[in-house]
Amino acid sequence: MNPPADEPPAEPEHTDRARPVDPVLARRRQVARAAELGPRIGYGLFGLAVVVFVVGFVVGLTGAVVVVVVTALVVGSLVLAPAIVAGYGVKAADRDDREHGRNV
Secondary structure, three states: OOOOOOOOOOOOOOOHHHHHOHHHHHHHHHHHHHHHHHHHHHHHHHHHHHHHHHHHHHHHHOOHHHHHHHHHHHHHHHHHEEEEEHHHHHHHHHHHHOOOOOOO
16 A cells, blocks of 8 residues: 655665664674774874884984874874784684574
8 A cells, every 4th residue: 555645655674673683792893893993093103103213213313203102102002902802802702603603
């Protein structure tokens, strides 16, 4: 039966929305996304530290250059280390789910 002309057609139901969302899997996907972004930021900061150090070495190592290099190394380490650990954790949890026949 067609809807009246003044009513919009009904939205089709999407099967992915009809499925209940497992909060553990949803949180794991959030952690996985963060774990993928962390190495990009961490290694990017390490690259910045190297470039600034080389430029500073050629031009002259001032206090500002040293502060930028040390800050980039410290922040890069603080971002990279947890991202690596979280990435391994997500992979291990996914592997354990597959080995025990759980839907991931």
